[in-house]
Amino acid sequence: SRMRPVVRPRPRLRLLASSASVGLPDASALQRSLDTERARMEQALQKLKADNVREVVAELEHDVSQEAFYQQPEAQTRSVLQRLQRLKDSLDAAENWQSLAETAEIALQLGAESQDDAFVQEAVDSVRQLQQQMDAWEVTATLDRPYDAFPARVIIIAGAGGDDAAEWANMLLKMYTRYAERRGWTCTLIDKVDAEVAGTIRSAEIEVHGDFAYGYLQSEHGTHRLVRISPYNGGNKRQTSFAGVEVSPILNEEDISVKDLEIPDSELEVTTMRSGGKGGQNVNKVETGVRMKHLPTGITVKMTKHRTQHDNKREAMLVLKEKLVAVLEQQRLESLEQLRGDMVEASWGMQVRNYVLHPYKMVKDVRTAFSTSAVEDFLDGNLEDCIRGLLLEKSSASST
Numbered sequence: 001s002r003m004r005p006v007v008r009p010r011p012r013l014r015l016l017a018s019s020a021s022v023g024l025p026d027a028s029a030l031q032r033s034l035d036t037e038r039a040r041m042e043q044a045l046q047k048l049k050a051d052n053v054r055e056v057v058a059e060l061e062h063d064v065s066q067e068a069f070y071q072q073p074e075a076q077t078r079s080v081l082q083r084l085q086r087l088k089d090s091l092d093a094a095e096n097w098q099s100l101a102e103t104a105e106i107a108l109q110l111g112a113e114s115q116d117d118a119f120v121q122e123a124v125d126s127v128r129q130l131q132q133q134m135d136a137w138e139v140t141a142t143l144d145r146p147y148d149a150f151p152a153r154v155i156i157i158a159g160a161g162g163d164d165a166a167e168w169a170n171m172l173l174k175m176y177t178r179y180a181e182r183r184g185w186t187c188t189l190i191d192k193v194d195a196e197v198a199g200t201i202r203s204a205e206i207e208v209h210g211d212f213a214y215g216y217l218q219s220e221h222g223t224h225r226l227v228r229i230s231p232y233n234g235g236n237k238r239q240t241s242f243a244g245v246e247v248s249p250i251l252n253e254e255d256i257s258v259k260d261l262e263i264p265d266s267e268l269e270v271t272t273m274r275s276g277g278k279g280g281q282n283v284n285k286v287e288t289g290v291r292m293k294h295l296p297t298g299i300t301v302k303m304t305k306h307r308t309q310h311d312n313k314r315e316a317m318l319v320l321k322e323k324l325v326a327v328l329e330q331q332r333l334e335s336l337e338q339l340r341g342d343m344v345e346a347s348w349g350m351q352v353r354n355y356v357l358h359p360y361k362m363v364k365d366v367r368t369a370f371s372t373s374a375v376e377d378f379l380d381g382n383l384e385d386c387i388r389g390l391l392l393e394k395s396s397a398s399s400t
Contacts, residue, residue, distance in 0.1 A: 024120050027112055033127050034104050040134045041097045047141060050094055053087050060084045075252040086149065086211070093137065100130040139388050140212065142395035147325055148215030150249035152208045153190075158201065159223065161241030163232040166200030169243045171379060172224060173204045176217075178381025185210025197232075207250060214249040218329060219367075219390040221247040222352035229358045238358055248326035251318055261321050263336065269293040272309060292316040296336075299323050353386075355379070368393050 025033075060080060063069055070077060104126035111119035143149070154176055158169035173192075180187035186209040193202040208217060223244055230239035272287035289304035290312040301323065303316035324336060355375065356362045363378045364371040368389045372378055378386075 024117060024124060027108060027120070030120070030123055030127065031108060033131075034101070034108070034123070037127060037130045037134055038101055040138075041101060041130070044097070044134065044137050044141070045094060048090060048094055050091060053091055057084065057087050057091070060087070082149070093133065097130060097133060097137075100126045100133070104130065135388070139391050142391045143212045143215035145215070145329060147249040147329060148218075149212050150214045150251070151210070152214040152217045153205065153246075153248050153250050153322060154208060154217060154220070155203065155205045155246040156201075157203045157244045157246070158195065159242035159244055161226075161239065163195070163197050163200060164226070164228075164230050164239045164241040165243060166195035166197065166202060168224075168226045168241045169204065170199060170201045171226075172243055172245065173201065173206070175379050175381055175383075176206065176208070176220070179383050180206075180208050180210065180213075180381075182381050182384075183210060183216075185213055209250075214247070216387055216391070217247050218326070219387060219394070220245050220352070221326065221330060222350040225351055225354045227354070227356045227358065246323075246326070248322040249329075251322050251325070253314075253318060261325070261336070263294065263317070263321070263324075267295050269295055270313070273304070288312060290316045292320055294320060294324065297324070297327070299327075365390065 061084065064081065064084065069080075104123045107119045107123035107126065110116070111123060156169050156172050156176075158165040161168065177187050188207045188209075189204065190207055191203075191205040193204070194200070195202050223242055226241045226243075228239060228241075229236060233239070269292070271291045273289040273291060274287055286309075288307060288309045289302070290309060291300065291302045292313070293300045299320065301316045301320045303312040303319065306312045306315065327333075328336070351366060353366060354362075354364045355378075356364070357375060361373050361375045362371055363373075363375055363386075365386055368386075370386045370389045372385075374382070
């Protein structure tokens with residue numbers, strides 16, 4: 001079928017009250033800002049290749065309209081529909097960029113002709129929106145790895161530091177939950193093991209579902225260090241605590257990428273155990289639990305939540321693949337054959353960020369130049385600037 005040309009709506013100017021506005025930039029400065037954002041926009045449009053994207057959208061829409069499409073496994077249909085929506089969103093974003101740029105240009109011209117600050121304000125607002133959208137696009141454009149668009153599994157484990165470390169793990173759990181809420185993602189608590197003191201935990205696991213959740217969160221993988229005055233000792237002494245964060249993509253057995261990720265039986269060590277806990281006589285007396293170890297890397301998964309050994313073994317394999325994929329992505333490797341045990345240790349043991357609450361307040365990421373004294377805001381989930389810097393730096397490093 002023939003492609004219909006895309007017609008962008010004519011930019012509409014909002015009529016603002018004509019008054020002397022305080023702090024408006026002069027026309028030349030505003031024009032320079034607009035030119036800068038236009039240049040960024042043109043680069044983004046070249047990278048987006050909108051004509052190619054429209055062709056792919058048309059093909060996918062044709063496939064989706066066929067009855068046979070919905071006879072596939074649910075995971076495959078969901079994956080295609082999500083990809084189609086992302087492509088449509090990218091086209092909508094490109095049209096909006098161009099509309100904002102045109103609006104700003106027209107408003108600048110009308111402002112110069114009429115000397116009406118209302119038009120200048122309109123230009124300022126449009127340029128600011130364009131800048132924000134270009135900032136967001138530059139980050140999203142870095143998320144081009146195979147698993148970046150997947151949901152994320154985040155596991156937080158208290159490390160060295162006693163009760164302080166257990167409370168620190170709980171603080172991190174709240175931080176990532178708030179970050180997900182700020183982004184409009186869905187965050188589900190899967191498991192939590194409380195420690196002895198109220199408000200402290202030994203470990204927790206959450207699942208985060210949203211656009212590019214794994215792509216954004218994967219850089220949180222590693223060791224997080226807290227320095228503060230401990231509330232758990234009477235000497236008012238400074239205490240250093242640690243917590244480990246594991247981030248992996250949530251995989252589905254029906255995903256093609258998962259099926260292609262084959263682990264030879266010779267590289268696996270599988271043992272069984274009694275699951276214990278609730279679940280009935282079968283669970284407690286029969287060895288339904290499974291411990292699965294990947295011999296080349298030493299990564300081990302324990303699975304006891306299902307009533308049968310078969311189901312536990314199947315899910316243990318899936319979680320093992322998630323952990324292996326996470327290390328592959330951290331190390332920018334393409335296949336399991338390239339993965340070694342020392343790489344796993346380097347990935348999981350790496351200290352990624354310091355959080356200092358005493359004698360001064362500072363969050364400092366050890367991988368970038370990012371730092372902030374707004375510690376409370378950061379711990380309340382405002383990670384955007386930090387994660388943006390990490391993604392842009394990682395993209396820049398991989399392209400050189």
